[in-house]
Amino acid sequence: MTLMKVSATEGWFAMAAREVDVRRWLQEVREDRSLTQTEVDRRTRQLGENYRVSQSYLSQIERGTRPFTDLGAERMDGLRRVYGISPEEWVKRTGISLMTPDDVSLTSDANESAPGYFPEYTIPSGLQSAIEKHGDRFPALRTEAVQRNLSLARYYDGNGPESADDWLSYYLSIAKWIEN
Template sequence: MYGALLIMTPPARSQKPAWALAFKRRREEMVGSQEELAARADVSQSLISQIERGVQLPTGVSMDRFARLLEALHWTPEQFAEATGLEVPFVAPSRSGPPVPPVVPRRETPVVIPPELQQVIDDYGDTYPELRDPTIQKIIAAPRNFGGPENGPQTAQEWLEYFLLTRRYLR
């Protein structure tokens, strides 16, 4: 009897991510070879290869290297994001300087002055003028505001003692 003929088909190649294909297209259009892009961006050719194979996210490298890649590909961060669908983690620099991190708006946390502390401010504000400073009041009230009502001094006397112990560190 004859044995069965087994035909082996090569395994299906995994699909490259769309961002990897977009990166490769841009490189081919704007620069040419991987080696040329690597030289222009001052990165290794293997990094370019990893990005184009979908092994390495272009946004996963250092901000400096990513900025150099964008610059070498003549891509703005907005164009990069649109072409690849990836979020840009920072604003790429112009040729004149280093990468600029994003501006994160500062969230102002409301500070409540506990009534016991307000009593100390009213009673001792003339003796200790720094108690009248709103910034100092916020600093002193921090244990209660950020730790919860059970944290920090509880009575006016405890607030006064807390202030006297910490006042040398406040200015």
């Protein structure tokens, strides 16, 4: 995997040869299931707005003009569900493990007290350093939703950003997709 600098405002993103394989595989699965990009848009929208993958967004992913990892966990899970791909197959093909609220077994007490429950996560030390170092300039870094999304970040090799500056660059590259 190689990290490339796109521009000062876009930050760093992971480029991997596997990205091409994932894009091709997703397109093949869609076509094998006789789904159009518009139908995928409609079906992912039915799962909820956070899971929606629009036709134009999917087209960009399949053409390679937008990295597959830009989808984020919820949109990836939306595609996985619409395409009928098991979580195990998804991990095998993409190298990305998706943990969604539907994957978590909750007790009845937890269901009553936390209807929007997400699994617990740990903020990596490098991300914590980024929050402390850059949180005043980028206040969204201090929000729970952004911290959760960033904490779950992993590249194809299973690792995520390490230094505070790596985390900031990663955040800047995906901010418009993970901020509310």
